[in-house]
Amino acid sequence: MASNQIPTKTTLSLLDNIAQLGDGLKNGSPGAREGLLDASRSLITELSHPSENMLQLLWAQPAHLNILWMAVEIKLFHALENLPETGATVGEIAEKCDKNVDPVIVGRMLRHLRAMGTVRETGQDTFANTPISAAFAEQSYQDSILFVAEDFQPVHQSMKSYFEDHGWKCPDDGTDAPFQQTYNCKGSHYFEYFQKNPEMGRRFAGMMEAWSKGRPRWFDEDYYPVRDRLINGAEKDALFLVDVGGGSGHDVEGLRQAFEGQLPGSLVLQDRPEILTLAKLGVGVEPMAHDFLEDQPAKGARAYYLHSIIQDWNDEVNTKILKAIVPAMRKGYSKVLVNEFVVPNQGAHWAQTCLDWELMAALGARHRTEEEHRKLYEGAGLNMTGIWRHPSGLDSLIELELA
Known part of the structure; x- marks a missing residue:
């Protein structure tokens, strides 16, 4: 153009x-x-050109999200499964969709999905799957699309009214953020709202599962040296690792599978009872209902692992979370592992900056720099003993020990 x-x-x-x-x-x-x-x-x-950027940002991407949403509703991505490399016609694909959808609608959806790189066009009115559209047929990706488009997009629409009502001050309270403005639930935390709206909570859990796909895992060999820092020196047949607020268990279960038969002790997954029902755990992982603001009941573990927990709360609440763990730790033995973004002082990545904005909108929370992390942990009686990052990743593994 x-x-x-x-x-x-x-x-x-x-x-x-x-x-x-x-x-x-x-x-x-x-x-x-x-x-x-x-x-x-x-x-x-x-x-x-600035006008091309404008069209991409304000026209193409919003239309793409809306079409992804409608595609989930009519099961379009399921209709694309098992098609030959040559694809199928719009009419043939429409016949496999739900809701007796008009083939003209399906054709218009597929053309924009092709323009955005989500599906392939193999001929006139003929389309085929891509790795992206195949993934979008999976439940966790479907949950992600529904959560963002249906549950969270209204929060973005409430941002202006929130800031105007709050004098354009940055939120720092998980019970009074744009999310609460949107759903008229001031005084209730984001995660408390999920307890009363379990379908939204289920979708959120699915989105977190999808978010972990394709990313380096903290226990990968090139990320954090699990064997050197945790396994060596760990007591046999004792409590090895507690995944605090671990959701449906993809981290602790991933660790179990990666080191199957090599871990010296047991694993525990902690979260709210309704979240634990979503977990699919192998032998050796024990689910334990626990509120991480309460004293840690699993004593003397080699490690207490927190993934994307610190980013969800302000410093006051995080200090309570950490101080609830500290009495359960053994000095010189136990570690706290924090799996988070450590935002650089300059040149932050788009994944860090966009999630920082979403954290503000949903939780009145934020990402932290290395110095902000350090100050928080020292205030809870912990010392940073190292920060590890995978060469292909953006998040970090922060290791902490008792001061």
């Missing part, structure tokens, strides 16, 4: 960077894939 123009120095620099990262990808260099994604996004932004 934009007229031809002489490449800027920034454009030329990005092209050189992409060429180098491309070579790195061919040679299997760690981080090359992620670097290419970032550099390619930057190149698209640099080459696009």
